[in-house]
Structures are given as structure tokens and as C-alpha cells.
Amino acid sequence: MRLIISGGGTGGHIYPALAIIEDLMKQEPDSKVLYVGSKRGLEGSIVEKLGIDFVSLEIQGFKRSLSLENFKTVSLFLKSVKQSKKIIRDFKPDVVIGTGGYVSGAVVYAAARAKVPTIIHEQNSVVGLANKFLSHFVDKIGIGFKEAADQFPKQKVEFVGNPRAQQVANMKSTFKWSEIGLKDDVPTVLIFGGSQGAPKINNAVIAAIPQFNQRNYQVAFVTGKGRYDGVVQGLNKINVNDNVKVLPYIDNMPNVLPQVHLIVGRSGATSIAEITALGIPAVLIPSPYVTADHQTKNTMSLVNNHAAVMIKEDELNSDSLIRAIDSLMTDEEKRASMAASSKQMGVTDSADRILTIARSLMN
Template sequence: MRVLVSGGGTGGHIYPAVSLVKYIKKKHPDAEFIYVGTKKGLESKIIPDQNIPFETIEIQGFKRSLSPSNFKTVYLFLKSISDAKKIIKKFQPDIVIGTGGYVCGSVVYAAHKLNIPTVIHEQNSVAGVTNKFLARYVDKIGICFSDVASDFPKEKVVMVGNPRAQEVAGIQKSPVLNEYGLDPDTPTVLIFGGSRGALAINNVLLDSLSSFKDKPYQVLYASGEIYFDEVKKKWQSLGEELDNVKVVPYIKNMEHVLANVDVVVGRAGATSLAEITSLGLPSILIPSPNVTNDHQTKNAQSLVNKNAAIMVKNAELTKETLLSSIDQVMLNPNVKEQMKEASKNEGIQDATDRLYRLIVELTS
């Protein structure tokens, strides 16, 4: 089996693709892969580290306002289709899979024009611009949220879930919190704003740190690299009185940490929600306001509607709303257990297998 995967821009597009590649490798050890991305995108750092052959094309997104750069965008899009065709003809894939981001628009469209089976994967509850464009050309569309089905041709849509969920779901409890100076047997809240952090969450956390002093739970807080020095200075100024709070810039082994905490506080990106629900974790979600079509709010609302999460809007995020939301879950065992069960019911733990079966169907 020869598989070409494309997706880029954010981890939410890249990590599901990596999970899928890993799964197919287990099923077909002799399978061959190539990942097509951009030189500047996050995929250029993540994919080579995964030992997946990596090729690049040049492309950029449209500006929403009238801008001369949009002429360059059109030129690059047309050129990128030609470049993608060259890569496809050389690699001769059995199937081409797009997981979102501008780069996969050119690649998947080029594959369609070369009569190669195609699948796109939509992680969010609102379809991305690229996937909306590709919907008319691809053979199948895998989705994670039922709400997004209406954005695509009904006959092409298949509910598969997020491959990242299946990878995380199998992780067992461990003493990993020891690595962060925390007690694995103490109830734990994980707070983070994504891989780069979130300014609004950090500002509120700086005001809230001392309030955790006498809580019967501990806090692991990932601030993001660019905010770490400021947060660390504030945290250290509180001295030993705050030994139940640990601050780190970034958590590399996030999936293992997630498997060992009780509640997650953070943004509502699709991959994060897939990980959270696969483990049946209650969550307090603070959707980012800086995303296309406010899709994180819609992502979060899907869990709120099932009583699996509490949503605090970014504009309403204060020390008081944050602490009261955390206490609402952590200090009420019945609430925490009910949210845990609801979250678990929303998780799709065999997502990668579902997407794999779709691929097999198209390549048989």
C-alpha cells in the first residue's frame, strides 16, 4: 500500500495524520508513505521527527480583505497543483488523504485530476475553507462532529472520529506526574492554552495562582514558551506556600499526562477534545476567539450539550469564573463522575480503525 498524506498549518491538522500513518504501518509493515506539506508550516518540524518521508510545495492563504497578495496566492495555488501532480506521479500512491490546511487543497485536488482515490478528514464542527472547496471532488469525507455533516454532500460523509483519540485511548495510568514534582495520588487539574499558550488564560492564571494554596487538589500549568518567564517569576514570588502548583513551559508527553489527571482546562481545538473524550475527562473549555467561524465555540458547545464540559467564553474569563468552574467539578465528586461518564460517551475510541476501513474500501 502506498499512501500520500497532506495537511498543515496547525497541530490539529497534523497529529491526526501522524496517528493514521502509525496505524497503517502496524497493519501493513511494508506500506510506503509520503507527506506533503510546506516549508514554513508546523508540519515541517513534526513530520521529519516522525521519520515520515516529507516533500514540500509552496502555497499561501487568501486574505479576507482586498489585498495585492491575493494575486500571488492565485499564482501559487495554480503552481502548487502542478508541483503536487509531479510528486504524485513520481510516488504513484494508491490513495491520497487530506487532513486540512491550505496545502492539502492543492494536493488532494491534483490527485482527483489524476483519478486517484481521495479522502479528506474534517476535525472540527465547522468545515474549513479548504475542505469545503475539496468536498465536490473527493470520494469520501470523514468527520468527527455530526454538526459538520450539513456542510458536505450527504452521500460522501462518514462519521469516523479523530485518529488521535484512538492513539491516546490506550494509554494506561502511570506515575508520570512525578516528573513534574506532583503526587500521582492527588486529584489533579491540568491547565494549558495549546502548544504556544494563550495570553488570556495566562493573564487570569497569574491573578489566580495564590488562590490554589489551600485547595485539596494540585495544578499542573503549561504556560507556553513565550509566557513562561513571566509566569514563573510570579509563581516563584509566592514561595513554598504554593507547592501544589507546578508551572512548565510545555508538556512533551501530553497524552501520558492526560491519562493521569482528573480535569482539563484549556482551549477547544478538535484534537484536544478528541483526546479528552477518548479518556473520558471532564473539561472546562475556553474557546479561542481567534479562529475561523468561531469553530472552537461550536466544538465546545457540542460537549456542553452532553454535560461533558463547562464552557467559559474568552470575554467572560476572570479569576472568579475560572476558579468557580474548577471548584464546581473538583469539589463535587458526583458532578465530576457524571461529566466523566458523559465525556467518555462522546469519545470515539476506534476512530483510526474507522478511517482505515474507509481507505481499504476505496483502494480495494
């Protein structure tokens, strides 16, 4: 297969694309893949390190308020479409897949206009602007949440889950808690507000440390690289017992997750894909700062299936955090039930499903 894939800006768009590429190369090692990303996004540094051919386009998103910058956005989009047409002519893909972000809008639109088979993947329960635009032109649409189905043309939609889930489910964990100074035989809570950290979550955890010190379970608290020094300063006058470990970041999260008994954190699409693939009980604190409050809608998908509990950020403090964690860490049966519900929601062949759709469009 000759595949052009495009997704950019954030890990939520990049990692599903990488999971599709990984699965394709396992199935068809002779395949040729070209990743088209944005110059401003994270994808360049991530993709090129993996030895995947990469081309970047200069593109930016629309401002939601009236702004002269939007004229530049339109100009960059049209320029990127023109560049994408040339990339497509030169590479001659069998199929083009977009996993979100503004760069995928230009690439997939150009492919659709060139009559190349096209697929987009929507990770969230609320559809992003690029995918909403592309839905009118593409051949097929894969969704990660069933709640997204009625936001697209019905005849094009297939529920496929999130490709990141397949990647995580197939990984063999070699991690031990003793590597970071905790015990391997004690139930463990992982608190993680994302790679950049979440100040409200970090502050609630700092205030809760004296209570965590007294618990029979242990806590791995990941602050985010840029927040670590501030958290350490906040803990300056607080004793931290051996059952609590404060870390700036965990590099290989999929290797750690199978050893987690309860996860506390945000509810981005990638996080939820990983959680449900492994069946991890969760306390989710959706970010209120994302488009259309989509993390709350992502969270409610799990809550309604008894796979997670939610704390709204404006209700988050040390007491509500401890209450939610204790209710699960002191009740093994409840955790097991939640884990089973989570696992039932997980889709562990998502990349396979997308590649099957791709092959059907090629025939």
C-alpha cells in the first residue's frame, strides 16, 4: 500500500496516525508511507525520530473571534492545498488518511479533489472543525466515540475506536514500580494531568498529600515537566511519605499503565483509548478549556457505562479528590466491576479496522 497520512498539532491527532502506520508496516512491510504534518505542530520531531518520511506545510487554525489573522489562515490553507496536490501527484498514494488538525484539512481535501480514496478519523465525541469540513468530501469516516456519529453524514460513518488503543493493548509491559522507588506489591494510583501538567489537579494533590501519607495504597503523582519545580516548592513544608512519589514526567506511559490500579487525570481521546484498551478504573477530571467542552462529553461516555467517575474541575479540591480515590481504592470489588465495564468499551483492533476500510476503497 502507498499511504499518505496527515494529522497534526497535538498528540491526540499524531499518535492515532502513528498507530495506523505501525500496524500497516506489520501487515505489509513493503508499504510506502508519507506523513504530512504542520510546521508548527509536535509531529515533526516525533515522526522523523521514527524514521518515517515527513513533509511539513505552513498552516494555522481559525481564530474564533473576528480577526485579520483569519485572512492569513485562508491564504495559508489555499497555499497548502496547492502544495498537497503536488505531493499527491508525486507520491501517487493508494489512499489518504487524515487524523485531525488543520493540516489534515488541506491534505485530505486535496486528495478528495484529486479522486484519491480518502478516510478521516475523529477521536473525540465532539467533531473538530477540520473533520467537520472534510466530512462533505471524504469517502469514509471512522469515529472513536459512538456519540460522534450523528455529527457526520450517516452513510459514511463507521465506528472503529481509536488506533492508539490497539497499540497500547498489544504492548508487553516490563515496568516495575520499584524502578521509581515504590513497591511492586501495593495497589497504586497514578495521578497525571497531561504532559504539560494541570495546575488545578496539581494543587489539589499537593493539599491531599498529608492524607495520602496515611493510606494503605501508594500514589505516583506526575506533575508535568513545566510544573514540577512549582509542585516541589509547594511541598516544601509538607512531609511526603514513602508511599507517595512525585515525578515530573513518565516517558513511556503505555509501559506503565498495565501496572496501574486506578488512574486519575484528564479525559482526552488518547487517554480514554488507553484506559479502555486496558480496562483501568478511572477518576476523570475533564479540562473545561477545550473546544465545545468535548472532554466532559468524552468522560460522560465512560460514566454512563460505569467505567469511570467524574470530578468537574470547579468541584475539585483535596477533599473531593480523596473521597473519589478512597471510594475505589478501598473497594476492590467496585474497581473490578469498573475495570470490566471499561474493558468492554475498549476497541483493540481499531487500526486493523481502518486499514480494512482503506483496502476496500482501493478495490
